[in-house]
Structure formats: structure tokens, C-alpha cells
Amino acid sequence: MDFSAVIDAVASQSYDQIAGICDTLMLQVASDGVAFRYEWPYAVHLLGHIYINDVNSARFLWKMIPLGVKENEPEVSAVWKIGQKLWGKDCGGVHEAIREFDWSSESHGIVVAFSELYTKRMFELLLSAxxxxxxxxxxxxxxxxxxxxxxxxxxxxxxxxxxxxxxxxxxxxxxxxxxxxxxxxxxxxxxxxxxxx
Missing domain, CATH: 1.10.10 (Arc Repressor Mutant, subunit A)
Incomplete structure (x- = not known):
């Protein structure tokens, strides 16, 4: 399976494009009838939705991730923990979930960028409230x-x-x-x- 578009988006720090690229690839793969269940970059895909603050799409993606991936890929579960904290509007919990996991090289840049973006959003919220x-x-x-x-x-x-x-x-x-x-x-x-x- 060709993940070069995802790899390029991560390398160029175009984090706001990752969810769309992964969604499109997923639809293409599904329409071709190809099995992709275990090799899919679920952590990066979830992070892409979280980065653009699309928690609903992240929830739907989480529901379709195979149980074996959820149980055996700690990074996927760590990403979803961020999503859960966002869903529950637990600001402190979002930061905690980010800090408590040792992120892979594929996810680290996205997580750092999201953390900075989230801090900026929270500051703007404080400013207005x-x-x-x-x-x-x-x-x-x-x-x-x-x-x-x-x-x-x-x-x-x-x-x-x-x-x-x-x-x-x-x-x-x-x-x-x-x-x-x-x-x-x-x-x-x-x-x-x-x-x-």
C-alpha cells in the first residue's frame, strides 16, 4: 500500500492535510476491496483528525479500528486518550495525555504541533472568557x-x-x-x- 502522500504530509508538517489524505486513501482501499486493517497508520490518521479539531471523525475512526490494533498498538490507544479528553472538554487531561506517552518519530511532530495549537486555542478562550x-x-x-x-x-x-x-x-x-x-x-x-x- 502506498502511504507516500501521508509520509510527505508529515515530513512537510502539513498536519492539517493528514486526515483528508488518510480518509481518501481509506476510501480508495475500501473500494478496491483490499484488506488494510493492520498495516494502516491508525495513530497518524487519528492525530490528523485531532489536529484539525474533528473529534467526531476521530470517534468514528476509533470505532472501526480492529480490536487487535487497539490492544496491541499502545500509541493508537494513547492518541485516542487525547481524543477522549477533547470530547470530554478536559483541558488539563488533554495536556496530561500528551505528556504521558513517549511518541514515535512518525507521531511526535504532529503531537508537538497539536499541543502548541491547543495551548494557543485555550489561551484565546481564556482571553475571551x-x-x-x-x-x-x-x-x-x-x-x-x-x-x-x-x-x-x-x-x-x-x-x-x-x-x-x-x-x-x-x-x-x-x-x-x-x-x-x-x-x-x-x-x-x-x-x-x-x-x-
Whole structure:
């Protein structure tokens, strides 16, 4: 079976393309009636779906993976553990699942890239949801120890209150300036005038 497109996507760090490539290959192989059950790169395929935050597709893929693969390929189970934590919205658990497995060379780059992407997503979530947050909670969301979470937040312009162990979120400036186009104002005025008369 030719996995060169998958290998190329991993080598070029095009992690967002892996799920689509693997899905297409899987459909091709299935339509040809070729047995692929045990040689398929299940861990990489699952990671591809997890990387693009497509947990539903990862769940369906997990269900079709042969039991023998699930039982005998620890990396496949380790990837699925990340998927389970994502499904359960267990932010700290996602980071834990990433850290507790010794990833193969095929999966390592994807896992590292996903970890960075997930940390960025969680930071953006904190940014939009909080005005202040405890250092402990921020560390849990970001998958870091408290010192690293504090440093990360400070690099993003947040402030820290060491006495209360709280971080104050620095909201992004929102551009509210709108330019008024005189022709649009004229059209709106005529429309309102027409409605009133």
C-alpha cells in the first residue's frame, strides 16, 4: 500500500492535510476491496483528525479500528486518550495525555504541533472568557506549571497580582471606528423617508 502522500504530509508538517489524505486513501482501499486493517497508520490518521479539531471523525475512526490494533498498538490507544479528553472538554487531561506517552518519530511532530495549537486555542478562550483568572486555573488550561503559565501570560501583556496569585487579562483592542459612506447614508435616508410616507 502506498502511504507516500501521508509520509510527505508529515515530513512537510502539513498536519492539517493528514486526515483528508488518510480518509481518501481509506476510501480508495475500501473500494478496491483490499484488506488494510493492520498495516494502516491508525495513530497518524487519528492525530490528523485531532489536529484539525474533528473529534467526531476521530470517534468514528476509533470505532472501526480492529480490536487487535487497539490492544496491541499502545500509541493508537494513547492518541485516542487525547481524543477522549477533547470530547470530554478536559483541558488539563488533554495536556496530561500528551505528556504521558513517549511518541514515535512518525507521531511526535504532529503531537508537538497539536499541543502548541491547543495551548494557543485555550489561551484565546481564556482571553475571551475572563477578565481575571487564578494562576492555578490558567496553568491547568494551558497545560503548564504555574511559573510557565505566568510567564506565558506576561509575554502576552497580562499582569499578575502575586499577593492573590491572579492574572489580569489584557483584552485585545477592538476597532470600533466606522467610516460613514455619504452615498449609503443618502440611500438609507431615502429608504426611511419612503417607509414613513
Amino acid at each position: 475572563y477578565s481575571t483568572i487564578s494562576i492555578q486555573d490558567a496553568a491547568l488550561f494551558l497545560g503548564m506549571n504555574e511559573d510557565d503559565a505566568t510567564k506565558y501570560a506576561l509575554q502576552q501583556g497580562w499582569t499578575v497580582d502575586p499577593a492573590y496569585r491572579m492574572l489580569t487579562v489584557k483584552k485585545q483592542a477592538v476597532a470600533t471606528e466606522q467610516k460613514l459612506d455619504p452615498s449609503r447614508l443618502h440611500c438609507l435616508t431615502e429608504y426611511v423617508f419612503h417607509l414613513e410616507h
